[in-house]
Structures are given as C-alpha cells and as structure tokens.
Amino acid sequence: MSYHVKGEGRIEMARLLQNYITITLNVRRRTMTMKKLILGLTVAAVMLISTTASAITVDGNFSLAEWNGYYANDDGVGPGGYVGPAYGGQSFDAEYLGLYLDNSGKLYFGLQTGFNLASGVTTGGYHYNPGDLALEVNGDGVYDYAIRFSISGGVPTYTLYQVSTWQNVMYSQFGISDPFKYATGSSVPTTFTGAYGTGVFANNSDGGTSYVLEGSLDLSSLSLYNGGNLTLHWTMECGNDYINKTIPEPGTIFLLGSGLVGCGALGFIRRKRKA
Numbered sequence: 001m002s003y004h005v006k007g008e009g010r011i012e013m014a015r016l017l018q019n020y021i022t023i024t025l026n027v028r029r030r031t032m033t034m035k036k037l038i039l040g041l042t043v044a045a046v047m048l049i050s051t052t053a054s055a056i057t058v059d060g061n062f063s064l065a066e067w068n069g070y071y072a073n074d075d076g077v078g079p080g081g082y083v084g085p086a087y088g089g090q091s092f093d094a095e096y097l098g099l100y101l102d103n104s105g106k107l108y109f110g111l112q113t114g115f116n117l118a119s120g121v122t123t124g125g126y127h128y129n130p131g132d133l134a135l136e137v138n139g140d141g142v143y144d145y146a147i148r149f150s151i152s153g154g155v156p157t158y159t160l161y162q163v164s165t166w167q168n169v170m171y172s173q174f175g176i177s178d179p180f181k182y183a184t185g186s187s188v189p190t191t192f193t194g195a196y197g198t199g200v201f202a203n204n205s206d207g208g209t210s211y212v213l214e215g216s217l218d219l220s221s222l223s224l225y226n227g228g229n230l231t232l233h234w235t236m237e238c239g240n241d242y243i244n245k246t247i248p249e250p251g252t253i254f255l256l257g258s259g260l261v262g263c264g265a266l267g268f269i270r271r272k273r274k275a
C-alpha cells in the first residue's frame with residue numbers, strides 16, 4: 001500500500017496567481033473591467049485547485065474522489081446488456097480506468113470492471129480472459145507497453161513488457177477495442193505496488209459485482225516516454241467493452257495558468273495605450 005499527497009504544487013501556483021492579481025490591481029485600479037478580470041482569474045485559480053485529486057491509495061478500492069480528474073467513466077449497461085461495441089451486461093462492463101502521474105514521477109493506474117479479473121468469465125461454453133493494461137507513451141498512436149497481471153489469493157502480481165506485437169480481440173468487428181494483450185516483446189525490470197479488490201460498489205450503476213486493480217510504477221521505467229500525453233487502455237478477450245484514459249503531459253496545466261495570466265496582462269497593455 002502507498003499513500004501520496006499530491007496537488008500541493010498546483011495549489012501553490014494558484015496562490016501565486018492570486019498574489020499576482022492583487023499586486024497588479026494595486027498598481028492600476030479600474031472598476032468594472034477590473035472586476036471582471038478578478039472574477040475570471042479567481043475562477044481560473046479555483047479550477048486549478050478543484051481539478052486536483054487529493055491522493056491515490058493503492059488499496060483495491062477505486063474511489064472516484066481519489067481519482068478525481070484522472071479517470072474515464074464507462075460504467076453502465078444499456079438495453080439488452082449492451083456495453084459497446086457489443087453485449088454482455090455487467091459481467092463484461094468496463095467501468096472506470098484511472099491514470100495519474102504525481103510530482104515525484106510515480107505513475108498510478110486503476111481499473112474497475114464487472115469482468116472477473118482474477119478468473120476470467122465463462123459464457124456460451126468459452127472461457128474469456130481479461131486483457132493486459134496497455135500504455136501508449138510517445139504519441140504515435142501505437143501502444144508501447146503492457147502491464148500484465150495475475151491475481152492469486154487476492155494479491156496481484158504485475159510484470160511490465162515493452163511490446164513489439166499485440167494480440168487483438170477475438171472478434172475483428174470489435175476492433176475499436178484493440179489491443180487485447182501482449183504477443184511478443186521483452187520484459188522490462190521495474191518495481192510495482194499493487195492491490196486487488198472485489199465487491200458491490202456504489203459507483204457501479206448496474207448492481208452486481210465489480211473487480212478492481214490498482215498499482216503504481218516509476219515513470220522512469222518507461223524509456224520510450226517522450227514527455228507528452230500518456231494513454232492507458234484495457235479490454236477483455238472478446239473486446240465486447242473497452243476503456244481508455246489519456247492524461248496530458250505534466251506541464252499542460254501550468255501552461256494553461258500562464259496563458260490566462262498572459263491574456264490578463266495583454267488587456268492591461270491595451271487599456272494603458274488607450275488612456
């Protein structure tokens with residue numbers, strides 16, 4: 001189990017942003033336009049704080065509060081058991097996928113699904129296995145790494161592979177769910193934390209059992225990472241449902257803040273020239 005406080009950097013940045021606004025306002029006092037600017041920048045500062053999750057706890061419980069801002073939501077079974085691109089009901093529902101990079105370079109991943117991650121699902125006389133977690137780290141649209149797992153006695157074991165070729169899902173008409181799992185490549189030495197859990201969770205809208213995997217590894221293990229976006233993907237053997245989550249490169253939120261400050265500064269210059 002591991003516990004990391006995060007988001008302090010962004011809260012500090014929001015504080016600096018507010019200081020900047022206060023100082024700027026003391027220099028040049030205007031009424032209505034200034035009030036709009038204060039409102040806009042304050043909203044921006046609050047957004048920087050509110051999109052920050054408080055902590056990821058690797059405990060096998062996919063709490064939406066802990067993954068806030070860093071998860072995809074694909075929970076929900078439609079008419080006839082449709083989960084998209086195919087059918088299967090809760091047993092084939094990919095529900096949540098989380099991906100978070102903390103300030104120390106620790107990469108956290110989390111998956112919740114109605115698909116039995118420990119033993120797979122047998123239906124119609126066929127046994128379907130869960131897929132690997134697939135990671136795309138260099139923006140070329142090809143998944144680069146597989147996080148493979150096995151669960152024994154309620155404890156997950158993860159292994160990392162750099163992938164040369166993937167095995168796709170069983171049914172080619174569900175190719176949107178590709179890839180399914182590692183086919184060829186080479187293992188990459190790294191250290192994982194991990195936890196597995198199962199139960200009936202409030203964040204599953206369909207009723208029934210869900211299965212959860214959480215874990216972390218050092219981003220430095222992923223030598224193909226180019227500093228840009230990171231995408232995590234998961235599906236099961238048939239590809240009846242799948243889920244993806246992309247997180248932006250680490251500097252993006254900072255640049256967004258700078259951009260807002262820049263627009264405000266430009267407004268001051270324009271008004272000064274008119275005066």
Ligand SMILES: [Ca+2]
Pocket residue numbers: 056057058059060061062063066214
């Ligand atoms: Ca958790």
Ligand SMILES: [Ca+2]
Pocket residue numbers: 074075076083093094095241242
């Ligand atoms: Ca789903």
Ligand SMILES: [Ca+2]
Pocket residue numbers: 136137138139140141142143144
């Ligand atoms: Ca790639």
Ligand SMILES: [Ca+2]
Pocket residue numbers: 075076077090093095114204205206207
């Ligand atoms: Ca569900």
